[in-house]
Amino acid sequence: MPENSTLRIAIIGGGLGGLTLARMLQLHGIHPVIYEREPSASSRPQGGTLDLHVESGQHALQQAGLFSQFLDVARCEAEDFRLLDKNGAVYMDEVTSPDDTAHPEIDRGALRDLLLNSLQPGTIRWGHRLQTIISLGGGQHKLYFENGHTDIADLVVGADGAWSRVRPLVSDAIPTYAGVTMLEICIKDVDHKHPSISRLIGRGSMFALSENKGLLAQRNGEGNILIYPTFRVPEDWLHVCGIPFDQPNLARSGLLKLFAGWNHELTDLIRHCDDNTFLTRPLYTLPIDHSWSTRSGVTLLGDAAHLMTPFAGKGANLAMLDAVELVHAIRQSNDLIRAISSYEQAMYERAAAAAKETADSLAVCIAPDAPHRVIETITRLRQ
Numbered sequence: 001m002p003e004n005s006t007l008r009i010a011i012i013g014g015g016l017g018g019l020t021l022a023r024m025l026q027l028h029g030i031h032p033v034i035y036e037r038e039p040s041a042s043s044r045p046q047g048g049t050l051d052l053h054v055e056s057g058q059h060a061l062q063q064a065g066l067f068s069q070f071l072d073v074a075r076c077e078a079e080d081f082r083l084l085d086k087n088g089a090v091y092m093d094e095v096t097s098p099d100d101t102a103h104p105e106i107d108r109g110a111l112r113d114l115l116l117n118s119l120q121p122g123t124i125r126w127g128h129r130l131q132t133i134i135s136l137g138g139g140q141h142k143l144y145f146e147n148g149h150t151d152i153a154d155l156v157v158g159a160d161g162a163w164s165r166v167r168p169l170v171s172d173a174i175p176t177y178a179g180v181t182m183l184e185i186c187i188k189d190v191d192h193k194h195p196s197i198s199r200l201i202g203r204g205s206m207f208a209l210s211e212n213k214g215l216l217a218q219r220n221g222e223g224n225i226l227i228y229p230t231f232r233v234p235e236d237w238l239h240v241c242g243i244p245f246d247q248p249n250l251a252r253s254g255l256l257k258l259f260a261g262w263n264h265e266l267t268d269l270i271r272h273c274d275d276n277t278f279l280t281r282p283l284y285t286l287p288i289d290h291s292w293s294t295r296s297g298v299t300l301l302g303d304a305a306h307l308m309t310p311f312a313g314k315g316a317n318l319a320m321l322d323a324v325e326l327v328h329a330i331r332q333s334n335d336l337i338r339a340i341s342s343y344e345q346a347m348y349e350r351a352a353a354a355a356k357e358t359a360d361s362l363a364v365c366i367a368p369d370a371p372h373r374v375i376e377t378i379t380r381l382r383q
């Protein structure tokens with residue numbers, strides 16, 4: 001593909017995958033447009049912290065010329081990890097040594113800002129939710145947005161996450177429930193307000209796992225802690241459990257009942273959580289071996305292509321790596337459909353391996369006998 005190509009590329013979705021793709025294309029003289037459904041960069045909180053892996057997330061930032069800026073805001077000590085059971089018994093307590101800089105963590109919002117600020121002005125069109133997409137033949141597609149805008153592209157990249165509207169063009173796959181539902185709650189300014197919780201979580205993450213449940217907590221920047229109460233429950237649990245998650249006091253007491261008998265220090269994470277909305281996150285996955293026949297002028301990356309649960313910390317890392325690999329493939333070939341095909345073949349392989357690891361990790365973490373088989377799995381994941 002020649003530099004300064006006039007190829008018209010539309011990226012659907014301005015998550016970490018779509019943003020990395022736009023940055024990479026611009027570095028190589030190609031000027032895509034990103035269509036993002038959210039109204040602005042600040043319209044919703046971006047969630048927790050991410051461990052960027054050397055061979056994927058960190059590699060992508062290096063390729064995108066953003067690695068040193070990343071290191072300026074990353075936290076190396078946040079790799080610390082504690083594993084407990086419901087009684088507070090400690091099974092693992094890992095402290096990152098000061099010279100270990102291999103696993104820096106970054107708040108998702110900070111990473112998103114880093115990528116957004118690296119893009120040329122006007123790259124991202126906020127408030128554009130893709131409604132439908134139709135093939136015009138010859139690899140071109142026409143895009144229809146809910147706000148009435150339309151566009152025609154030579155290459156459409158579906159970076160629009162779990163419920164992708166681009167995916168049906170290439171695949172019939174629909175995400176299925178993974179058997180586990182997470183909630184997300186938060187404690188801000190924990191060091192001052194709740195020093196004992198601050199000590200419990202330490203500088204990184206703490207997982208307390210037992211009886212098909214978990215209290216997963218992670219330190220984010222600015223003294224905030226995000227907590228994920230997690231349950232192996234049926235898909236309709238959020239609707240039938242009787243807990244009103246939009247009413248903080250009732251939600252707190254409902255959750256505390258579900259953790260009855262757990263160590264008091266652990267349940268303090270719920271008792272003292274802030275009054276902000278209790279976010280609900282039922283977890284869905286695409287099939288581990290999800291693939292499709294290459295189609296001219298359209299492909300997928302990130303969660304749109306290989307949705308998996310967060311239990312191996314792979315999804316964002318893979319989305320960013322997909323973006324880098326797609327741009328390499330486009331640059332290495334004069335034939336767009338061949339480039340798409342070669343990108344997809346390699347992506348299927350790495351995504352399937354990651355999805356398998358993730359499924360294995362979920363199976364041992366939210367399990368009746370947890371945390372007994374977790375250490376072995378964590379050790380394997382980190383190799």
Ligand SMILES: Cc1cc2nc3c(=O)[nH]c(=O)nc-3n(C[C@H](O)[C@H](O)[C@H](O)COP(=O)(O)OP(=O)(O)OC[C@H]3O[C@@H](n4cnc5c(N)ncnc54)[C@H](O)[C@@H]3O)c2cc1C
Nearest residue numbers: 013015016017037130160161302303310313314315316317
């Ligand atoms: C609780 C939790 C913790 C996680 N922790 C980790 C972790 O530690 N490490 C890790 O690597 N991964 C983690 N993940 C997974 C990670 O969040 C995802 O894999 C990653 O965000 C995927 O990036 P993406 O760009 O493919 O999709 P997304 O981040 O979902 O971005 C998709 C974008 O598309 C937009 N969009 C959707 N539909 C449309 C439409 N119709 N039109 C226009 N725009 C649209 C959305 O608004 C969004 O901005 C975690 C996930 C969860 C839920």
